[in-house]
Amino acid sequence: MTLGFTLDTPPAFGARQQREHLGFGVFYGALSIMIIMSLIFAIALKQRNAAYYAVFLLSTILFWLKLNGIGFQYLWPDAVWWHNEGFHIVYLLFVGCALQFSKSFLQLDSLAPRLNRVFATLQLLALAGIVARLLGLYEPVLMLSFALLVVLTFVIPFASYKVWRDGLDYAFWSLLAWLLYAVGLLLSIISASTSLFSWGMTPLFYAQVASLLETLFLMIGLSKWLIQLELERQKAISQANEDALTGLGNRRRLQLAFTQLKDAMVIDHRPAFVLMIDLDYFKQINDTFGHDAGDKVLTEVGSLLLRICRESDVVTRYGGEEFAILLRAQDVDTVVQVAERIRVEFASSPTKHHDHMIEHTLCCGIAEIMNIDQQPSVQEMMKHADEALYQAKAAGRNQSHVYAHKQPHHIV
Numbered sequence: 517m518t519l520g521f522t523l524d525t526p527p528a529f530g531a532r533q534q535r536e537h538l539g540f541g542v543f544y545g546a547l548s549i550m551i552i553m554s555l556i557f558a559i560a561l562k563q564r565n566a567a568y569y570a571v572f573l574l575s576t577i578l579f580w581l582k583l584n585g586i587g588f589q590y591l592w593p594d595a596v597w598w599h600n601e602g603f604h605i606v607y608l609l610f611v612g613c614a615l616q617f618s619k620s621f622l623q624l625d626s627l628a629p630r631l632n633r634v635f636a637t638l639q640l641l642a643l644a645g646i647v648a649r650l651l652g653l654y655e656p657v658l659m660l661s662f663a664l665l666v667v668l669t670f671v672i673p674f675a676s677y678k679v680w681r682d683g684l685d686y687a688f689w690s691l692l693a694w695l696l697y698a699v700g701l702l703l704s705i706i707s708a709s710t711s712l713f714s715w716g717m718t719p720l721f722y723a724q725v726a727s728l729l730e731t732l733f734l735m736i737g738l739s740k741w742l743i744q745l746e747l748e749r750q751k752a753i754s755q756a757n758e759d760a761l762t763g764l765g766n767r768r769r770l771q772l773a774f775t776q777l778k779d780a781m782v783i784d785h786r787p788a789f790v791l792m793i794d795l796d797y798f799k800q801i802n803d804t805f806g807h808d809a810g811d812k813v814l815t816e817v818g819s820l821l822l823r824i825c826r827e828s829d830v831v832t833r834y835g836g837e838e839f840a841i842l843l844r845a846q847d848v849d850t851v852v853q854v855a856e857r858i859r860v861e862f863a864s865s866p867t868k869h870h871d872h873m874i875e876h877t878l879c880c881g882i883a884e885i886m887n888i889d890q891q892p893s894v895q896e897m898m899k900h901a902d903e904a905l906y907q908a909k910a911a912g913r914n915q916s917h918v919y920a921h922k923q924p925h926h927i928v
């Protein structure tokens with residue numbers, strides 16, 4: 517054991533104490549802020565990981581309050597037994613919390629089940645140590661707590677490295693954090709228990725700085741993980757509203773867009789239309805050239821619609837070989853022009869499939885959302901567009917019709 521001594525004049529001692537207290541203030545203040553933030557994450561986002569992190573930070577605070585004597589000096593000056601005898605309990609608590617957070621943060625149960633079992637075993641050992649200490653055992657618990665603190669410096673960086681290499685990006689921050697912890701702890705132990713360096717208690721100060729950086733890095737990792745969760749959630753939502761074959765929106769997307777449209781119409785009173793498209797004799801295309809060819813035609817319709825429609829239009833595959841577009845326009849003539857461009861371009865661009873050029877046509881049915889005060893439903897609106905479409909089919913296909921009152925009228 518080596519101890520460093522400095523002789524100070526009273527003013528220099530006062531100044532040193534002030535600096536020290538400032539340092540402790542920054543350290544405990546930063547940890548407390550991180551605890552509050554992670555508790556907010558845990559409650560607002562219902563994420564267990566963030567709660568484990570908060571508990572781990574609490575155990576880190578307790579660890580350092582005990583180690584640097586601040587706890588005894590200011591928080592529990594009368595609890596002499598706890599201060600003298602509780603060290604190992606606090607170390608073991610820290611070990612258990614660090615393992616719990618890392619297990620969950622690194623998703624070891626699914627990504628590295630064997631390491632997960634190792635972590636769980638170490639946690640059990642830590643728990644057994646706490647019980648043994650409470651029962652009065654000293655020496656073996658002392659050895660156990662030091663052994664576990666050292667084991668942490670290997671197992672957590674190793675597990676972080678493994679899952680990071682396997683593709684869990686944010687595990688990098690855990691690796692960095694725990695390597696820093698490892699260096700700080702190992703230097704403190706070597707300095708305190710051997711005469712290799714004559715650094716006295718200085719490494720303890722650096723270990724505390726390392727501990728702060730470690731928790732900061734873990735916080736960065738946790739934030740990255742939360743961002744990734746949010747991105748995945750958004751992706752899942754957009755996939756739920758997307759048609760897998762064409763990449764257009766699906767029926768659900770149309771329903772959502774319709775709800776938003778109703779709100780927008782109340783504000784700006786601009787007319788809105790639904791344009792329904794149905795391919796002609798599509799069954800024959802499937803029967804003659806195969807389902808793959810049919811799929812290719814559908815995909816090309818998707819690209820054509822996206823090319824012709826504006827970004828603000830909601831282009832969806834309504835089902836099978838039917839497509840529906842929700843669009844705002846000054847008048848019905850503008851929508852008819854859009855429908856005609858789609859119809860003519862589709863008819864004049866056959867789909868190449870192997871050695872065949874598949875000729876095809878489509879019909880368009882247009883319906884205006886008459887009066888927003890009437891609050892028409894999607895189903896009602898689609899029924900109007902469908903009626904116009906039916907008329908187009910009945911009139912010989914490859915044409916566009918507009919639904920007018922009860923009587924759809926032919927325009928092309």
Ligand SMILES: Nc1nc2c(ncn2[C@@H]2O[C@H](COP(=O)(O)OP(=O)(O)OP(=O)(O)O)[C@@H](O)[C@H]2O)c(=O)[nH]1
Nearest residue numbers: 794795796797798799800802807808810811836837
């Ligand atoms: N390849 C392919 N075919 C599909 C898909 N969804 C629906 N179909 C086919 O689309 C065809 C639609 O046939 P019908 O409803 O008879 O319509 P149609 O042959 O286009 O006749 P009309 O609309 O009256 O001109 C059926 O054969 C469906 O199997 C799909 O995702 N891919």
